[in-house]
Amino acid sequence: MGSGSNIxxxxxxxxxxxxxxxxxxxxxxxxxxxxxxxxKRQQQQLAHSAQLKSQS
Known part of the structure; x- marks a missing residue:
């Protein structure tokens, strides 16, 4: 039995x-x-909000 458990x-x-x-x-x-x-999603949101700020 010992060799079987070893396998x-x-x-x-x-x-x-x-x-x-x-x-x-x-x-x-x-x-x-x-x-x-x-x-990437956070970077897009930051770029979008910066774009909105620069437009106003």
């Missing part, structure tokens, strides 16, 4: 990395994309 442990380590790293990569890419989108 399970090896598979968990091997495929754990295959699942873990892409998940972290995709998560951080999404977080950066989301933050950039929010930042």
């Amino acid at each position: 399970v442990t090896q598979l968990a380590r091997k495929y754990g990395a295959v699942i873990f790293f892409p998940t972290v990569a995709v998560g951080s890419i999404y977080a950066d994309w989301s933050h950039t989108r929010q930042w």
